[in-house]
Amino acid sequence: MNKTFKIYAVIFVVVMIILALFEVNKTESTDWRKNFKTYQKSPFGLYVFNNEIKDLFKNKVKKIDQTPYDYYTQNKEKGSHNILVIEHEVDTESWNKILEEVSKGSNAMLIISEMPKEISDSIGYYDSMISFKDENVLKLTDTKYQNDFIKLDKFPSGRGFTFIKPGSEVLGKTVEKNNDDQANFVKVKFGKGYFYVHCEPLFITNYYLLRPGNVKYAQDVFSYLDDKETLWFLESNSKSSQFLLRFILSNPALKYAWWVLLGGLALFIFFNAKRKQRIVPIVEPLKNNSVDFVKSIGNLYLQEGDFHDMMSKKAQYFLNKVRMDLLIDTQKLDEEFAKKLHLKTGKPMEMIDEAIGLIKKGQDPYAHVMKEDLVRMNKILDEII
Numbered sequence: 001m002n003k004t005f006k007i008y009a010v011i012f013v014v015v016m017i018i019l020a021l022f023e024v025n026k027t028e029s030t031d032w033r034k035n036f037k038t039y040q041k042s043p044f045g046l047y048v049f050n051n052e053i054k055d056l057f058k059n060k061v062k063k064i065d066q067t068p069y070d071y072y073t074q075n076k077e078k079g080s081h082n083i084l085v086i087e088h089e090v091d092t093e094s095w096n097k098i099l100e101e102v103s104k105g106s107n108a109m110l111i112i113s114e115m116p117k118e119i120s121d122s123i124g125y126y127d128s129m130i131s132f133k134d135e136n137v138l139k140l141t142d143t144k145y146q147n148d149f150i151k152l153d154k155f156p157s158g159r160g161f162t163f164i165k166p167g168s169e170v171l172g173k174t175v176e177k178n179n180d181d182q183a184n185f186v187k188v189k190f191g192k193g194y195f196y197v198h199c200e201p202l203f204i205t206n207y208y209l210l211r212p213g214n215v216k217y218a219q220d221v222f223s224y225l226d227d228k229e230t231l232w233f234l235e236s237n238s239k240s241s242q243f244l245l246r247f248i249l250s251n252p253a254l255k256y257a258w259w260v261l262l263g264g265l266a267l268f269i270f271f272n273a274k275r276k277q278r279i280v281p282i283v284e285p286l287k288n289n290s291v292d293f294v295k296s297i298g299n300l301y302l303q304e305g306d307f308h309d310m311m312s313k314k315a316q317y318f319l320n321k322v323r324m325d326l327l328i329d330t331q332k333l334d335e336e337f338a339k340k341l342h343l344k345t346g347k348p349m350e351m352i353d354e355a356i357g358l359i360k361k362g363q364d365p366y367a368h369v370m371k372e373d374l375v376r377m378n379k380i381l382d383e384i385i
Contacts, residue, residue, distance in 0.1 A: 008267070011267060012264050012267075015260065019256060031043070032154070032155065034155070036086060036205070037235075038050035043154070043205065043206055043207035044155075044202065044207060045205065045206050046205060046206070048206045048210060049205070049206075049218075052209075053232070056222055057222070057225075058227070060230055061084075061229075061230045061231075062229060063232050063234055064232065064234065065234050065235075066233075067094045067233070068094035068097045068233055069094040069097050071231070072097045072100075072101065073097075080105045080106050080193075081106050081228055081229045081230065082108070082225045082228060082230035083106055083107070083108040083109070083231055083233070084111075084233065085098070085109070085110050086111045086201055086204070086232075087113060088235040090233070092116070092118070092119075095119045099123075101193075102190045102193035102194070103190055104193065106193045107193050107194045107196065107225055108195050108196065109198070109222070109224075109225055110195060110196070111198045111201045111204065112198075112199070112201065113127075113159050113201055114159065115197070123188050123195050124188050124190075125163060125165065125168070126162050127162070128160075129158050129159055130158060130162065130174065130182040131160070131176060131179070131182065133158065133179075134153070135151065136156050136158070136174050136176045137150070137152070138152065138175075138185075138203060138217065139173055139175050140221070141171055142220075148217050148220050149217060150208060150214050150217040152202055152203070152208070154207060155202075156200065156202060157200055159199040159200065160182040160183055161183045161186060161199065164183065164186055168187065168188045168189070169186065169188075170183045170185070171185045171186060171187050171224065172185025184199045184200055185197070185199070187224065196225070203217060307370065307374045308367070311377055312362045314377060314378060315377075315381075318359065318384075321385055322341065325385065333359060333360060337356070338352045341384070345385065347383070347384050351384065355377070355381055355384060358373060358376065358381075359377075
């Protein structure tokens with residue numbers, strides 16, 4: 001056993017011991033990311049909902065791991081049914097297929113916080129942020145559900161509807177203190193069918209379904225769908241199944257072993273390459289003399305005492321920056337120019353007016369300019385932009 005191999009072996013053992021100590025002493029942390037995955041048991045996964053959905057829909061639910069476009073292309077004779085989409089990306093062609101099915105008489109329940117604009121326009125609503133509170137309450141408008149509500153106290157999305165086309169029905173609202181109620185669950189007629197759109201998918205996640213009393217709200221929401229077959233379009237697993245390391249990275253023990261292997265390989269390459277690579281000559285980079293040049297030109301102007309020319313060039317540079325960065329026309333330095341500059345920079349009008357006066361003075365070839373004018377102009381223009 002040579003000396004180099006012994007060094008690598010010692011390093012590997014030390015790394016393994018350190019990782020083992022970290023693994024023993026680490027505390028489990030809760031993953032609060034909003035993943036909405038059916039296999040995730042984290043707070044914002046759909047593991048509980050996925051296990052209970054058969055009872056919720058009386059065993060009339062069918063899980064589809066194809067895109068709606070692929071599914072409906074292969075099943076063209078599908079009759080009237082329910083469609084369920086929960087917070088995952090759907091391509092445009094698939095959305096068009098869903099719109100087509102609803103127009104024929106099917107009903108679609110869309111539990112999505114942010115819908116593509118072209119699709120929401122087709123259905124007839126606009127969604128956006130309506131709340132920035134840390135807590136809010138979701139309630140249904142139907143009087144028979146008035147005692148069923150859910151309180152969102154962990155990372156609510158705060159989204160709702162800012163416009164709903166006439167004739168649509170508001171089924172649920174977001175209730176907050178000191179704020180007007182905002183719609184977050186609507187029913188929109190589309191052709192022969194209906195869209196049921198809910199902007200807050202958190203109510204069906206593990207964290208909220210496992211809290212006492214919250215299941216009733218979820219049951220009320222899904223009760224609006226007719227008692228017929230429901231197609232639940234899940235996010236396709238085709239991409240993840242093609243990933244060779246998915247199984248390794250999904251198991252903590254295998255994941256740590258994989259990273260240790262990569263770390264050991266990196267150390268081996270580092271030490272091996274350090275010994276064998278040839279010496280790389282040091283090439284000094286070219287020195288940037290731009291700053292020194294500018295200082296030299298500035299000192300030359302100061303020595304000459306031509307403050308008027310310096311003010312003129314400073315004004316020309318400032319106006320060019322206003323045109324390029326703020327997109328303001330600088331041909332006329334009038335009240336309209338001052339107002340636009342004030343609105344885009346947020347600086348006081350007094351400062352803007354004083355700056356315009358100094359610019360005009362610098363542009364006037366007959367104006368008497370002093371050093372104090374140049375200093376004041378330079379300070380004000382630098383503060384504005």
